[in-house]
Amino acid sequence: MSDDTTTPEGTDIRQLDEDTVARIAAGEVVERPASAVKELLENSLDADADSVDVTVEAGGTELIRVADDGYGMSEADLRTAVRQHTTSKIAGLEDLESGVATLGFRGEALHTIGSVSKLTIRSRPREADGAGTELVYEGGDVVSVEPTGCPAGTVVEVTDLFYNTPARRKFLKTTATEFAHVNRVVTRYALANPDVAVSLTHDGREVFATTGQGDLQAAVLSVYGREVASAMIPVEADGDELPVGPLESVSGLVSHPETNRSSREYLATYVNGRAVSADAVREGIMGAYGTQLGGDRYPFVVLFLDVPGEAVDVNVHPRKREVRFDDDDAVRRQVDAAVESALLEHGLLRSGAPRGRSAPDEARLEPGGSGSGSGGRPAAAGPGQQDSSSSSERPTSREGDAEASDGESDDTDAVDSQAADAEPAPASPDSDEGARTDDARATDSTDDGSPTTDDAEDVTADAPRDSSTAGAETAVEQNNQVAEPTTDPDSSSDGSARRDEADSSRRFSGPTEQRTLGGEAANGEVSEFDSLPSLQVLGQYRDTYFVCESPDGLVLIDQHAADERVNYERLREAFADDPAAQSLASPVELELTAAEAEAFESYREALTRLGFHANRTDNRTVAVTTVPAVLEETLEPERLRDVLTSFIEGDREAGAETIDALADEFLGDLACYPSITGNTSLTEGSVVDLLAALDDCENPYSCPHGRPVIVRLEEGEIEERFERDYPGHHG
Template structure:
């Protein structure tokens, strides 16, 4: 066949392409099957996963079940009991699954067996392999339906090839299952992995009990109610659910769950509205726990904009955002969760920090004075010098790392940490209020702008440092034009290479005077077990003391003061959010984690720097193997050559000399 010849694809190829739109990974199968179970009126749903799900997925429910004839039709293409025609779609779909393609699509890329029995009827089992029915026969079974999926993607090796590592795939299954457990507190949802129960909700209808089963006691106790009567007029009939205290947060959106008419969706507009409601109570890179239910006229929302129905489109999106933001903000205000002095997303004043060799609960003088003199924007940035207490409410000190730590096992590493702290010295002069400023003289340090010669570097261009822009970018003149240096990205690169160098030898750690216990969610616990070796090599000596509690004994030296034991949660979340295969080995996993750990002690934006600090920063950056990009790939230096600057000022107009 020539490349220009157009021909019709054979039915088998068409089916596999269509199946790929619905069945992207094992979690896609679980989503479709759990939706079918809930639509069938089940009061109990059990999801069992073997390894990453490709070996085996089983979903069992006690719903209405299907007869022999219904089973035969259920595995055919576009057959459903949930809609009748296009009018049902136009008026809005009230069920979770409706396209009639899930079972057919799953059967097209796996070996599928469905055993079902309607109440008062006979049990039947049907087997489908690669899209073809191979057997249908009577079966003894309780009322309800059990769907067994094995050898997923056995006939689509390309799809199987691009699946992530086992822990990542199971994490996606965990997310789907917990989401539907949270969405349906009146249904007892259980998730089992390799024969062991991961979590189980009670099915009593109590949402807080469901959160307790899924996320643990600490999170459940930190949730506050979003009452239905706090929503202003608009497309949404009601907004209800639970949102967490600002101090109980994570580094990813993984735990911000939104449901529209009972359907789990990733509605970007709704999520942004939730974050807007917290305003400055959360740092830009922190996210709350939320379980939010939106009820809306089905005719005003389109759930068919995504092949797997993960996204929705509202007819009046801006008003929906206003309604959600108002409802969540009202809930937080009702609970009195408005802070005026603590840094965003960080610990309240009474929470103590991890400090080498200090007295327990005794902050250092320099940090006390800094906290009392910094302005609002500067105060938010001092979070880099504080322990991450995202693990719980402000009134809880169980896992904030209140214990002090012993001296570092590596003097050089401790020195590096001290030098990093010195770079955080902040300016309090009037100059710090300007958008761009030159560095003020301090002690014997000279004004950089008065330096006669451009400073020489080995890798970086020769430059004369002029000042800071927005207290975030270092501005310098070069022989070719102008450069901006992102101070956070620069320091992140430096810390990353320090961590790398440390890791190639003996990992330097700081031991906690008293072990700190952290309560993990079901998902975090599963990830901890899978990656405990990587965490250990990185400097986190920790172990599970029960199913959902980990005891931390040591932390990496470089991040001991800025993050602490609770950083383990953020590290674990990266195994999901990174969506890469790089974590297939411990070495590669650790390299990913080093890049994330490097961020914590790094100079942040909106931080005033003195001239000596800038020179030290640039000199250290110049000695890095790669001074041009942070470990996450962001540029450290942006250069504007003279030609570009002159073109922007249109200095090449006719007649200009």
Template sequence: MPEIRELDAKTRDRIAAGEVVERPASVVKELVENALDADATRIDARVESGGTDRIAVSDNGLGMSESDARLAIDEHTTSKLQSVDDLDSIGTLGFRGEALHAIGSVARLRIETKPRGGSRGTELVVEHGDLLSCGPTGCPEGTTVEVTDLFGSVPARRKYLKTEATEFDHVARIVTGYALARPDVAISLHRDGRETFATTGDGDRKSAVMAVYGREVASSMLPVESSGGDAPLSGVEGLVSHPETNRAGREYVTTLVDGRYVTAGAVREAIVDAYGSQLAPDRYPFAVVDLRLPPGGVDVNVHPRKLEVLFAEEAEIKAGVTDAVESALSEAGLLRSRAPRGRSAPEQTEVSPSNPDAGSRSSDEARVDETKPDRSSQPDRPSPVDSAPESKIDDRSTRIDADDRTADGDAASTLSSRSDPDTTDAAATPDTVDAVESSPKSDDPRAPDQSGTRRDEPGSSPARNASRTTQRTLDGASTTGTPSGFDRLPALHVLGQFDDTYLVAESDDGLLVIDQHAADERVNYERLRAAFDGDVTTQTLAEPVTVGVTAREAAIAEEYGEALAKLGFRTHLDDDRTLAVTTVPAFLADHVGETAPEIARDLLGEFLGGDPDGTVEAVVDDVLGDLACHPSIKGNRSLREGTIAGLLDALDDCENPYACPHGRPTILEFSTEEIETRFERDYPGHGGRRR
């Protein structure tokens, strides 16, 4: 049996350092927070090679004496806590006394510091846990901390770092967060000797926004101010953008708690919820929102990195933030009133042989009423289950496939603007353009029947062209009656629509329920994918189109220029905040028109997850999946007979008809055997007569 031994001090330090120092951005965060706690009015952060080669943070704060500097590199030494009681009312950004010790354990650390009014400075050098030197030096008042050879003593950790661009992006997010949190402090960021941004420190938050995001974003920001009143929320203050100023990523929603930059998912969700239907499901606003909480209302001692916090009354805080942002948007006249769900749905068009001309009716004829009828008040409605031999989709002996289509089964989708999620004139077939009317907007525009899960929310990562989705029974187990070998849909006998969202059909083996939005999304995605395969045909713009970019986007534009070119975008920076687009993919120009250059800007953020060459295909999938989603038939839309036939024809032609491009199933199948078992038709004494 192995003997239990106490770990030596150096091993313990390296293990503990991993909790604090995860990547270069972790180092920058700790050093910037120390500078702010030291009452600095000017902070300059510089990184080289994404922070893997060198990090230097300088400030004009209080500085340290030699004795304090020696003590500061020891474990659990701090000037910010006196007793355990102080943990209940922490007023500083740092308090654990771990940062410098942890950094010095996994890197080479050099500190130059001089106290305000002091006569001399101190230089101290630590290399991977060992103090090499400490003595007097000439330096200005304040502190400069330089970190090199990060993770040099733990190469396994260095191996898992991302590209330089990705690591710098994490650094930029941290510095940006504190530049927006503390507009009264002049904060600058340099990458490889070039300035990324610099705030003036004049105390104006909108001025700080302009420095890091650009004039276009700053001019769209609206003030948010709420006194909050009673606990648990004392107040809300900050800025939010006009709904039309948005991005595809949530990293521009900056959340603060009492001036502390944190990644509070609940607060970010509350901010986005306030926009309601004014934002597309895959778009996020720019926001800087600072919550003021009473003592004891938040626990910042949740994790050593101090980015996560725990609210005592999260639901009430979310409601308060949403109300504050909604008020700001309403005062600016940017929130429209929202009708209750279902109030503007078109009347259901029957899938019934009693209406043989349904496939040729105009949309005006199909639009009987602006209000979705109460089904319970219509006992004399013809049943969509009734069938007639001449109706192709109702003839269970006739297969719906590409070789025997109806005239309205061409399924040529009309793709609309990627930036307009409410498009109503595009769907699976030409008939759909006439047949599908405007759908009701739910109170939550991110409801699954609109576009599935949000792409950048947890649990919503795309699974394009994934293997066939596992089907489930009513109690959640894998089905036993779903065939595992066929590539096409079985012969179907369509029974009708359920809840204006799902198609119900019968096959030889059981009952199928088809999500009309997911099915049409798959059809649109595969058509776009086919158009994109091979060499990308580009369209040169008559004149370069310029789009505003943030400091973060500008910092990576040149590095990822070739990756964008592989997708058909030729770009260059006109200045620090302007990206010029000269060519776009031809198929995007056809389908999204003037918004195509804006997609180039959104794509920059997509490349930050890894090597550009390795992520081009994934980025293409993301873009095509989003483009396929918006024009697809939505839930809560009634469909005509011909539209359903065309949609099923097109779905049958897909390489993978069983999942939408985001990985959600398009079809659920319930076998005859399963249904009979659920109804207990095989109970003893039934005499074997199961029919």
């Protein structure tokens, strides 16, 4: 050990040797094959390449080869490039603070990759005649440098990744999972650079290849397929077209709302050409779509944000995949406005509709609107019209939509109470056939059957009343009887003040007698369970949570999570022997993206085990012949795409991608779809039946995804919150 690493006497603190430091640093930059692919691909793009060919074997664990026709390097360049912290892309701190224009800039890629692999680089400058140079670098040491014949540009080959760090190699996932990460990286940069011909080959099979002709739509066609490419619409907004904020422009492509997936996988966002993830950008995109997408559905997006270098920090993460903006809220508003404008221009947004073009024409009642019928009812917005609130006022997340809806409920109830005993108002002659009135309102539903946020508390007045809504309607009627009549909010300048005064008079004015979910007087019956505590059902909170009394306090139960757990264990038992399946009358062809097509080959056996039988008809298309029959439902063939996504998404334990493990994860997802959703009014009997079924479960305390089913509030905690434990208190 050299003098500068000698440990002084009297201390256990020592300076690490260079080899150890290099391997630690490599772990920060190169955590898996996709990390190495990303660094090498960025180098090729920074070298002004017109074409980049990426080849991997065994998901990149055995071989990574990135070949480009860029500037190339001389022998002196190669010898310097593999040293730590050497780069031609910045000169110092000044360049870093003024905004980095290149994709790479840390000067770590080749050195750190070579520290944990066997690295061979062949390169020749564009302007040089004759031979190029080959440099072999293993485990952090230069093994050889010699002339070689090669075309202009650079070829980097990485073999035996993590051969000298077995602990890191042990944590690599299966080939399918590792390749999914590689595919994601190459796809992102292929879409970001449509003027560069990018190809990806895995185990000798070409996964995709872009043309390099500068056509973004053509690049989307190459990586996602014709179906997705034809559903993409352009986004183009800059200058005065955007709200105030740091972004100079927003451009790219977004899909029709009905062309979507169950994963964020296909949200490709870029800041100054760099593929990054940023919560503000994602929230802006999803806020623009609003309720047009069902729960947990995401569109296809290729979106480019241009921002001055001083307004964004790209030096946040060692792998440069995250950025930080000076003003996240402003970025969110700007992205929301740009995407929403494009969707509106193409007629893909409808007020309150659950989906895109396939949504039926409808109108939406807005509290406080101008009167258009008897009783001063608000006017209904026509189909396709924008909500009365501006994009900057709309919540930018689905959670925000729910909060906004809750805030409007008092106004809606006031309108309801005014017309409670009135005759149904005739529809306006010029109104849409699907327009809603207070006496005939259709409840929108999302893809999974749950009501949309805006209409979660609407009920259909002219439908037959049944026990499932009796409790909710009884409560509404009781409240309406004590509410002060209100006038048309727009009939006088102080209309809103009168409405607020009327709402205030209603608060806490309902009957105080304890009632069951069915509206009857509570009988005090307590249900006894084996696993769950003894419970007396008191009611529902927001038609989403059961409120129960237990011997030692209160219990809140998430009805969706509870039903999901019950369905999951039923499915697991049913699939233990032989999964029920339904043969289709005729095969259904599905076009897959490049990632889905690769996953299909890896997970075909798992799909068959679950009841999906499908055969590949060409490189990107499969024909589905059989689908699973889940409880009382038969899954749509299109769900096969979601299954593939669930297989390859996220980091799982090494070796966990067995057929049984994959099947179990899928059953957890399937259990969600037939389960009772939030915002669903239930009868007392059905609540007790669900609790009894939950009590029979192996694990009644969490849903199959790990969310809690039950939250307990002990009596002591409640008393403490009300400060009933202070000295001398005897109440």
